[in-house]
Amino acid sequence: MAKCKPYIVRVAVPSPLRRLFDYLVPDTVFQENTDHCAEVGCRVAVTFGRREVIGLIIEKSTTSDFDIEKLKPINRLMDSTPLVPDQLFDLFGWAANYYQYPMGDALFSTLPVLLRKGESLPKLGTRHWRLTQKGKGLGKDSLKRAPSQQALVEQLKTTDAVADLVLSKDFSRAILTSLEQKELIECFQKNNTEISVSNILNQDALKLHDSQQSALDSIEQHSFKCYLLDGVTGSGKTEIYLQAIEKTLRYGRQALVLIPEISLTPQTEKRFRDRFNVPIVTLHSGLTDKNRLAAWTSAKTGEARIILGTRSAVFTPLCQPGLIIVDEEHDQSYKQHEGFRYSARDLAVIRARRENISIILGSATPSIESLNNCAADRYQHLVLTDRAGKAVQPTWSIVDLKIEQCEAGIAASTLANIRQTIEQGQQVLVFLNRRGFAPAIICHQCGWSGECHHCDSRLTVHRARGRLVCHHCDYQQRIPHLCPNCQGQELISVGEGTERSEAHLEKCFPNTKILRVDRDSTRKKGAMQAVFDVADSGEPCILIGTQMLAKGHHFANVTLVAVLDADSGLFSPDFRSHERMGQLLTQVAGRSGRGDLPGKVVIQTHQPQHPLLEILINKGYGFFAQQLMSERRITQLPPFRHMALIRAESDRANEAESFLRLARSIAERISPPSPLVTYLGPLPAMLEKRAGRFRFVLQINASKRSLLQSLLSALALTLEEHKDSRRVRWSIDVDPQEI
Ligand code: ADP
Ligand code: ZN
Ligand code: ZN
Numbered sequence: 001m002a003k004c005k006p007y008i009v010r011v012a013v014p015s016p017l018r019r020l021f022d023y024l025v026p027d028t029v030f031q032e033n034t035d036h037c038a039e040v041g042c043r044v045a046v047t048f049g050r051r052e053v054i055g056l057i058i059e060k061s062t063t064s065d066f067d068i069e070k071l072k073p074i075n076r077l078m079d080s081t082p083l084v085p086d087q088l089f090d091l092f093g094w095a096a097n098y099y100q101y102p103m104g105d106a107l108f109s110t111l112p113v114l115l116r117k118g119e120s121l122p123k124l125g126t127r128h129w130r131l132t133q134k135g136k137g138l139g140k141d142s143l144k145r146a147p148s149q150q151a152l153v154e155q156l157k158t159t160d161a162v163a164d165l166v167l168s169k170d171f172s173r174a175i176l177t178s179l180e181q182k183e184l185i186e187c188f189q190k191n192n193t194e195i196s197v198s199n200i201l202n203q204d205a206l207k208l209h210d211s212q213q214s215a216l217d218s219i220e221q222h223s224f225k226c227y228l229l230d231g232v233t234g235s236g237k238t239e240i241y242l243q244a245i246e247k248t249l250r251y252g253r254q255a256l257v258l259i260p261e262i263s264l265t266p267q268t269e270k271r272f273r274d275r276f277n278v279p280i281v282t283l284h285s286g287l288t289d290k291n292r293l294a295a296w297t298s299a300k301t302g303e304a305r306i307i308l309g310t311r312s313a314v315f316t317p318l319c320q321p322g323l324i325i326v327d328e329e330h331d332q333s334y335k336q337h338e339g340f341r342y343s344a345r346d347l348a349v350i351r352a353r354r355e356n357i358s359i360i361l362g363s364a365t366p367s368i369e370s371l372n373n374c375a376a377d378r379y380q381h382l383v384l385t386d387r388a389g390k391a392v393q394p395t396w397s398i399v400d401l402k403i404e405q406c407e408a409g410i411a412a413s414t415l416a417n418i419r420q421t422i423e424q425g426q427q428v429l430v431f432l433n434r435r436g437f438a439p440a441i442i443c444h445q446c447g448w449s450g451e452c453h454h455c456d457s458r459l460t461v462h463r464a465r466g467r468l469v470c471h472h473c474d475y476q477q478r479i480p481h482l483c484p485n486c487q488g489q490e491l492i493s494v495g496e497g498t499e500r501s502e503a504h505l506e507k508c509f510p511n512t513k514i515l516r517v518d519r520d521s522t523r524k525k526g527a528m529q530a531v532f533d534v535a536d537s538g539e540p541c542i543l544i545g546t547q548m549l550a551k552g553h554h555f556a557n558v559t560l561v562a563v564l565d566a567d568s569g570l571f572s573p574d575f576r577s578h579e580r581m582g583q584l585l586t587q588v589a590g591r592s593g594r595g596d597l598p599g600k601v602v603i604q605t606h607q608p609q610h611p612l613l614e615i616l617i618n619k620g621y622g623f624f625a626q627q628l629m630s631e632r633r634i635t636q637l638p639p640f641r642h643m644a645l646i647r648a649e650s651d652r653a654n655e656a657e658s659f660l661r662l663a664r665s666i667a668e669r670i671s672p673p674s675p676l677v678t679y680l681g682p683l684p685a686m687l688e689k690r691a692g693r694f695r696f697v698l699q700i701n702a703s704k705r706s707l708l709q710s711l712l713s714a715l716a717l718t719l720e721e722h723k724d725s726r727r728v729r730w731s732i733d734v735d736p737q738e739i
Contacts, residue, residue, distance in 0.1 A: 009057045433546050
């Protein structure tokens with residue numbers, strides 16, 4: 001590019017100030033880098049205050065609002081080409097606009113940490129490993145004393161060659177070197193632009209059932225189109241993903257697969273690795289910074305052909321994008337709940353449109369938004385109604401808690417059901433979405449109850465740890481022996497958490513393994529895997545846990561699912577709570593009877609006649625969702641209106657509220673209240689006080705996205721400049737998932 005003077009770049013730097021900073025690009029940069037110059041998307045080292053920081057060029061210009069004489073020059077240009085491809089850069093621009101978040105911060109916060117710290121892109125090269133003749137002839141037990149070496153050799157036996165990048169994630173350098181010294185494996189350079197399309201499978205694809213086949217046949221991969229793959233749990237959606245990806249790979253393109261949480265579903269990753277003989281990388285929060293950067297880079301260079309990742313993986317640069325898949329598209333984890341509050345699912349659709357590729361959203365319990373997009377013909381609805389293998393749909397029954405007595409949350413008839421299942425040598429899953437021993441502690445004499453001083457909430461009893469814990473701010477204290485108020489001795493734990501139900505089950509089934517799965521029990525590394533191992537072994541056992549158990553995992557031997565408390569989702573003020581309840585119950589129920597034996601689901605409730613619960617149980621999630629959709633249409637809630645929340649919190653009680661009153665008056669001046677734009681609030685947040693801060697929300701609903709967008713942009717600008725905005729912590733949440 002020809003250089004024009006003066007050459008100014010607007011740089012995003014890591015700072016709490018939500019704006020860009022202008023720097024000059026001095027001539028020396030051009031002398032050192034003759035064939036390129038400081039482009040948008042390149043990193044620069046700049047002096048910021050007294051420090052040198054790494055920034056990212058967001059814009060180029062020849063003018064500045066500041067005195068050009070006083071602009072500082074950049075210290076160094078750090079990249080010769082932009083870090084992310086143009087289309088992805090544009091996506092950040094779109095997202096920044098839509099979610100009302102500064103583009104530089106958005107981009108910066110999603111880059112691998114090491115790039116933010118100034119590390120250069122690793123040279124992945126084209127190093128591959130393969131077996132030598134000697135290695136190929138090696139017997140199965142020759143390396144018995146070195147099981148890792150044996151495992152590496154076995155892995156190489158299944159394929160021509162494996163990229164160093166991929167192999168070195170599972171095996172240490174020492175293992176590679178020692179096998180190389182024994183002349184069993186060798187390293188060679190493979191040109192990664194020649195992607196072999198003949199040998200991409202490790203194992204044959206399953207023969208699809210008719211309904212699967214017709215869904216797969218409907219999925220075109222030549223231009224943008226969005227498909228909603230709506231199939232009951234176990235209907236074979238993952239198999240369709242695998243076969244769609246196989247096509248993508250044969251077209252010489254990459255596939256990006258988003259999943260809610262990798263640690264809960266190690267089987268998903270394994271199924272991809274078992275099926276494909278191509279480099280696969282996973283991007284999730286458990287990676288070391290170095291591995292994350294390597295995985296990110298290999299996606300960018302095209303070395304990795306399949307990229308599996310959680311929410312932020314939607315921003316992974318791809319060199320030859322071909323297909324995007326969002327599994328469990330309804331899952332809440334796709335929405336970021338602080339800072340850059342994007343929805344990875346929604347951005348994935350926008351990205352697919354910009355890259356002009358297809359996208360599949362899959363779920364057994366699709367969101368109302370996606371179902372509405374199908375109804376409006378924006379997405380194509382592909383439905384699978386039957387389970388794929390031999391498994392059939394489980395049968396549901398209801399336990400009326402108004403009639404039956406419970407102990408530790410478990411009704412007598414439920415307990416009998418559990419006993420029968422265990423005696424038949426099968427497995428049980430007990431679901432209770434509340435961790436700890438009991439959700440409250442009270443004094444029998446004076447009625448004192450343990451409350452958090454920092455939040456509007458009760459302290460949960462964690463008996464095993466001997467502590468009272470606040471689940472909102474993590475405040476903890478020892479469980480008192482005497483009532484702090486009246487010194488009484490009778491402190492009672494009220495209600496049930498997983499710990500209490502677990503203890504009760506242990507008493508009732510002393511000879512059966514009881515495995516608890518919640519955030520407390522799985523803190524230790526490998527704990528989750530240990531549970532999967534027992535479950536997969538097939539021996540009779542009882543799994544008890546929170547929604548961590550509901551997510552994706554395929555428990556082949558569970559034939560009874562017991563939901564201890566179906567009522568918690570029925571009476572929340574959040575307009576999405578019914579949708580969440582239906583999804584959660586259906587997903588938990590879907591863990592039952594996935595193998596050869598039929599499954600049962602028992603639902604305990606005080607509201608057996610609740611109309612929504614009846615529809616869900618008797619007619620299924622599809623009808624249930626239709627019902628919710630018509631309610632949302634009548635009540636004018638998303639997706640029939642577009643919603644944003646202005647959230648504010650402050651240390652002092654009135655500040656957040658009065659700031660939002662100000663926000664409302666400014667907003668009403670920009671867009672007066674009308675049928676097109678409505679305001680609600682400021683209202684106290686669901687938990688008004690949390691971690692010592694008072695929280696309020698202002699709700700804005702608009703009939704059109706564009707209306708909401710222009711209102712929010714103008715409002716944000718005015719608020720940012722207002723002096724009161726520095727007294728509170730405030731943010732804009734577009735398409736909020738929680739109120
Ligand atoms: P989902 O992703 O919808 O839960 P999966 O793809 O995991 O469903 O399929 C559920 C089970 O059925 C798996 O064990 C899978 O191997 C098996 N399965 C899927 N499709 C077929 C098929 N066409 N033939 C035989 N078994 C299948
Ligand atoms: Zn007391
Ligand atoms: Zn608290």
